[in-house]
Amino acid sequence: xxxVPRSEKPAGRFRRMLGRLSSSQEDLESEELxxxxxxxxxxxxxxxxxxxxxxxxxxxxxxxxxxxxGVPALEAELFDGSAALDVVWLGRRSIVGIEPGRKLIAxxxxxxxRGRRVLFNPKYELRPxxxx
Numbered sequence: 001x002x003x004v005p006r007s008e009k010p011a012g013r014f015r016r017m018l019g020r021l022s023s024s025q026e027d028l029e030s031e032e033l034x035x036x037x038x039x040x041x042x043x044x045x046x047x048x049x050x051x052x053x054x055x056x057x058x059x060x061x062x063x064x065x066x067x068x069x070g071v072p073a074l075e076a077e078l079f080d081g082s083a084a085l086d087v088v089w090l091g092r093r094s095i096v097g098i099e100p101g102r103k104l105i106a107x108x109x110x111x112x113x114r115g116r117r118v119l120f121n122p123k124y125e126l127r128p129x130x131x132x
Contacts, residue, residue, distance in 0.1 A: 033058055033081030040105065046082030048110045048117055055107040056080060056119075057127075060100055065093055074098065078106065078119075085110070085117035087124075103127035 036057060037044055043054040058080035066075050074092045077084050087106055089095060098104075108122035 030081035033079065036103075037080045037082075042080075042105065044082040045078070045080045045085050045117065048083075048085070050110060050112045053107075053109050055105060056085065057103065057105040058084075060087075060098065060102050060104065063098055063100055078104070083117070085119060086113070087119045087122060089121055097126045102129075 034044065040057045041055075042057040045056050045058065048054050048056065056078065058078045061077040061079050061084065063074065063076045066073055068088075068090065071091055072093045074089045074095060076087045076098060078087050089098075104124050104126050106119055106122040106124045108119045111118050111120065
């Protein structure tokens with residue numbers, strides 16, 4: 001008779017409920033964002049590699065106007081529960097709908113800048129507000 005370690009056994013309904021009750025709000029939100037990325041068929045940000053063309057989804061945590069080489073650049077941090085990446089629109093001071101807390105889907109080529117994943121001038125789609 002082989003014993004399956006407790007951590008490898010599928011969690012029952014009660015154990016999952018107890019796990020949710022003892023989890024922090026941030027953990028629950030991260031789990032929900034990871035599930036959203038899976039159902040949308042997007043790549044998890046944590047799995048993205050340098051120079052890879054990807055489609056990712058998540059929630060915008062911050063949006064800032066930060067000039068790059070004298071050119072205005074709108075920067076936003078996109079988080080999907082697994083990791084974060086910077087989304088940068090060069091030459092833009094603002095974009096209607098791009099604001100903290102908004103969910104979006106972005107497509108483009110990942111690059112690495114100062115150890116962080118970055119998407120420059122991605123194609124993007126704002127998620128409807130009613131689904132948030």
